[in-house]
Amino acid sequence: MIDRRRDSFFVVALRALALGVVGLAFAWRVALPEGLAAAGIGAALGVFFGQRLGESRYRTVLVLATAALMVAAGVTGRALLVGSTGLVVAFGIERALVVADVVQYGLGLAGASAFLRAAAVRVRTLVVLEVAAAGAALASLVGAHRDGAINRPMELADWAWARGEDPAVLLVWLGAAATVVLVVLLLGERRARRAPLHIAAVVGLLALLLAGIRVFGLPAPPAAGDLGLTGKPQAGRPEGKANARGQRGGRSDQLTDLPFRDEYSSSGGDAPVAVILLHDDYSPPSAAYYFRQATFSQYNGHRLVAPTRSDVDRDLLPSFPTDPVTVAEPPPSDGRARVATTVALLVDHLKPFALESPLSAKPAQNPDPARFRRAYRVSSQSIAQPYEALLGHAAGEPSWSADVLRHYTETPPDPRYGALADEIVQGLVPQYAEDPLAKALAIKDWLDENGTYSRRSRHAEAQDPTADFLFGDRTGYCVHFAHAATYLYRSVGVPARVASGYAVGEQNRAGGSSIMVRGKEAHAWPEIHLSGVGWLVVDIQPHRSLEPPDGPPDRDLQRTLGEMARGQHRPEDKRHEEGRGRGRELVRAASRVLQALGRALGPVALGVLVLLYAIKLYRRFLAFRLVGPVARPRLAYRAALDRLSEVGATRFRGETREAFAARIEGLSPTLVRLTWAHLAVFFGSPGGVPERDHIGRMPGAVGREVRRRVPAWRWALGLVNPVSWLQSR
């Protein structure tokens, strides 16, 4: 084989194109339009220059220093141009700035790309530097869309919205394009003819992937929170042994208990997991919307778990509604307001959640199946009175059996709970000394005052983590507070339980009618039951916190998602519509064509794939059987070559067929005979074709020999490769 030292011009040009795009991405946010153009052109030209430099005979140090000098010249050139008064006077400030930008980005990026290319030419492995630089530039361009912020980056998202498109789709396309760019950079091919083939293969795979998105939906944002609401594997440290003992092989996807964790992680918590549409105006007296998903009321000797009996906690939605469902034990209507909501889930959840307290639910039309996992409409009966107005209700429910009451008031045997609770309620004025809500609020106030919120704590290892928390440093997160409060409520005879779900502060709604639920808003809270009121959230809000305060949600994203959930996303920016003339028409026509192309790409890729397989099978099994004796040796030989190229045994350029056959005789002895027969026909041997009768069986024999001699995975990989036959030569 002859190894040509130089990369073909085509491959270099492709690289130049790719790095030109990267240069544009790099300068996108900072450069003037002229500087931007200079950046793109400079980066592309730098590739050619770097290639020449790398292939030159100069020392590597010299080569790299030359490129580095270009970068330095670009940077200092700007300082000189802007700094020297003479030039600014001569050009005028504006033009001097443009020139400075062009010099800085054009020369600087040309130097940078020349540096990368030359380094990669000299040391083949350093091509990763190039790829890393390209990846970083492209990622910085679109990185803002992390955590499900599909409205970012604004330049892209607004453009997409204006055309009524989901920007996430655009981002996915952008990612696909970036992949192609990176693959082009990685391309190790020195022969120009293979490069398009491999790029086409990558493009085809991406097209299949994108077609898959149409079928399976967009990738969901990462679900955060360790409360196990979504059933995703939970981050953070595994639980302490003491707690693990209390479970009966509890699987995290069953929602049977709330784990105590020493490290409660909420990374990626900014990603939205659901959108709630409020169809009635409702402002909760607790200043937060509580979306209840599960409850934990049964004390199992260690902690609270989901009840195993069926006559308690019957106020939850039993499952995702496929038909209208009603709650078994609806809340009383006194003091509560009817609130209709629609929940659109962006992430799969184990169980439905609903604004407290749900009455009934029914499925709703999924507004955008590519984005939302499912949607359902809930009718809730939510507390509409301030807490003071709820004073004077008795604890529990008269209809409850003693058994149920005991279920809701059972506490750990530790006497300290009762002592502490009694001490706290002692401070109540006599007027409210016996009021259950007043007692609960007193306990809440005490915990608010004395507890410290922290996602890091050291209680999970203890026998009773709640006691360790409550009678220790009182530092923990919602699960600790919810358990402590519930035990204290129960200690003073108030039926209580822990509920989990999402709690969204009212201020986050910001006056709109949609609420974006983020992963970090997963929450566990205590609830008490009052006669005539039902389950009432009496949540703890510790005044001290070791965590940095949470930022407000992205209002723009909230509104956008709300509109999407309503299925009424419309072009917002009418300015695009106001554009006049043929330019606008052209752009619209072009975008229609592009959209049609995009839609066609998946099926076309599939069609091409099927065609490739059909050709492969035809050449492999049929072609040589369908022809007469003259063409048979040639087609049989080709079929054998196909089988060999599947496992990577191909003829080098300039290698004769005999030499190839001799080279791989160890892999396939039969090929030597088949080659002879093929050449005898081609070169017009007067002696005729040897082994005329066996030729039809030889491709199969070659296949068997190959299969016996190469590893199974190699063979299988070759078998499924649709383009292997293109490499037969």
Add this chain to the structure above:
Amino acid sequence: MMMEQLDAKPLNPSGAPPSSLAGAREVADRLRARLAAAVLGRDEVIELMLVALLADGHVLLEDYPGSGKTTLAKALGDAIVDDLPDDDIPSFRRIQFTPDLLPSDVTGVSIFDAPTSTFHFRRGPVFAYVLLADEINRTSPKVQSAMLEAMAEKQVTVDNVTHKLDELFFVIATQNPLDLAGTYPLPVAQLDRFLFKLRMEHISRDAELEVLATWQTRLEGPGDEPRVTRTQVIESRRVTRASVVLAAPVRECLVDIARTLRLDKRVLQGASTRALVLALPALQARAMLHGRDFASAEDIAVLAPRIFGHRIELAPGVDDPDVVISECAAGPIEKLARASLRG
């Protein structure tokens, strides 16, 4: 490979001339066996030597003293039985070229025969089947040209009388690359008379050990290996030329290689058309040696560097003609290989 297709008839020991390719191959195999027994580790050179013999060409060996060239040439002469004793031409002759050699020392000379008062031509050493021309670059150009004329024309002219050499006449010339002082290197135009210029590299360690182990037995000569007759060799040449097919794509490939060579920047002077004509019987001979009745791309790939190597002049700074030729041949050979799949 595929020997079955040529039915190997036993060769008539009395020396009936071969009438088929199989017979020609049998002749070649006998020669090969005798040469291989005489010189160890030189299979490639032996094969090329046989190709040259059967293609009616001559061979120039460039090598170090003591690399076995004389042994090889002698063994070849030995292997050929003179079945025409009347013509008085021996199987093997050797000329050691020196600066003071005269053309008549090579071709022969007319001497006055006193009893009959006539000039009588006394044949020089060129009258032989196999001639070893040792260190041909050490003699004067005058002698060289006489020698080369004999090689080209297969005749010598002395005193205006033309004397025909034997039809088999096969020259193995050597030149020593080490001593350059006092030599007259052959110009490219003269080198053109040789079909191949072969460089004999040092043989492998195993072969060298084998040489030392068997030197005594080999002193007695190959002995029992069967020999061939002059007529058989000549007849093999004829049969090969007549029966091995040279397909049009093969000729195209050869021409394309020559044209690529002429266009290559590293080549000052490309191969001549005569070189291409001379290449054809060589391709046929190699195909026959490998049991084929058709010349193939493999023959071109192997023989092209040998045929063109000494016929081209390289630009200053380019050392290895083999690399240049292999690179220039790759394109046309690839084209030929692809054409064969297209059908």
